[in-house]
Amino acid sequence: MNTLLLDSLTAAKVENSLPSRSGLLALSSFFGALSDVTRLKILSALTVSKMCVNDIAAVTGLNQTTVSHQLRILRDARIVDGVRQGKVIFYGVDNTDISSIMNAAVRAIMASEY
Numbered sequence: 565m566n567t568l569l570l571d572s573l574t575a576a577k578v579e580n581s582l583p584s585r586s587g588l589l590a591l592s593s594f595f596g597a598l599s600d601v602t603r604l605k606i607l608s609a610l611t612v613s614k615m616c617v618n619d620i621a622a623v624t625g626l627n628q629t630t631v632s633h634q635l636r637i638l639r640d641a642r643i644v645d646g647v648r649q650g651k652v653i654f655y656g657v658d659n660t661d662i663s664s665i666m667n668a669a670v671r672a673i674m675a676s677e678y
């Protein structure tokens with residue numbers, strides 16, 4: 565027997581605010597893509613400016629193969645996108661909400677440091 569300490573209105577509000585199964589899977593994929601230090605480093609760089617693989621590798625100190633592999637994961641999670649200009653693809657953050665999430669996370673983590 566599940567006995568709630570919450571009142572029924574609050575319990576209903578919580579139940580109605582829970583994401584659907586497909587929403588939870590999408591969130592899991594999104595946060596999973598952000599769970600790697602290398603991908604976070606790349607994403608942090610891309611919140612400042614769009615860049616090609618060579619530039620990302622140069623400014624992050626990573627090799628191009630690693631950058632390309634990690635970008636594929638970030639693209640698949642719809643966190644970054646690429647725009648071809650001639651023979652070069654420039655990668656950037658897919659939308660402004662992603663930048664806001666990154667900035668909020670950095671502020672939250674920095675605020676909790678001693």
